[in-house]
Amino acid sequence: MNVAPRVFGRRVPLPLVAWLTWVWVTLWGEASAGNVLGGLAAALVVTWLLPLPIIDPGFRVRPVPLVRFLVCFGWDLVVSTVRVVVWTVRPGVVPTQIVRVRLRTSSESMTVMIMIALSTVPGSLVVEAYAERRELVLHVLGLPGDASETVRAEVAGLESRIVAAFGTRRDLEEVL
Structure with a gap:
């Protein structure tokens, strides 16, 4: 049509x-x-x-991967909220870390969606973003020990789900 x-x-x-x-x-x-x-x-x-120019928003919406992303994101919200509550109620020092995470996507719109998702989840915050290096610096709360590899794996999974749900064909080729 x-x-x-x-x-x-x-x-x-x-x-x-x-x-x-x-x-x-x-x-x-x-x-x-x-x-x-x-x-x-x-x-x-x-x-x-007065014709308007054709504008490509830089993302597509795929329903099945979107549902997968939303379910995983909802689960991450619950788990991280419980983790933060446990560490704040407990006596002692709450473990915090600064972790550098390298992204596979070069798309600005995908990077922004990843940053929004990370900052929405309790216990994680994007401190800096380096577009030219495809790198994010995260402040992570409530993970004991050296959690750098765990955080990188979680961000890679989040990136894959976001790109699968919203990415263009080029984004999918870069990440998946």
């Missing part, structure tokens, strides 16, 4: 025409036939005269 047919040689995106028509009718305050037709005409003229 083509949602942007050509009108006199230019593409006219139908979802945008529908939205502009709805705005027109809403502004007029009455859904009469004249208002709808006037809004449709105005929307067609505006979208034909």
Whole structure:
């Protein structure tokens, strides 16, 4: 189904025409036939005269990997919350570490999603990000001993799930 047919040689995106028509009718305050037709005409003229550039958001949504990511992310939230609560209730010093993690993806949008996911989980925080080196510096709370390899493995798993759920074909080739 083509949602942007050509009108006199230019593409006219139908979802945008529908939205502009709805705005027109809403502004007029009455859904009469004249208002709808006037809004449709105005929307067609505006979208034909002022075409928008095609923008690639840099990500795709794949439903099955998305569900897998959400389930794993939810589990990570529960486990890390319990870990942080246990370490904060317990007497003594809470173990903390700074860990450098190298990412496999070069996509900025994937890197931002990974950073958001890591910072959302209790007990981990992205301190710095080096795009040119594909590296993140994380502050990790509540993992005893040297947990560098554990953290790197967890971030690699998270990166794989995010790229599988949202990555472009190029992102998938880099990571998976």
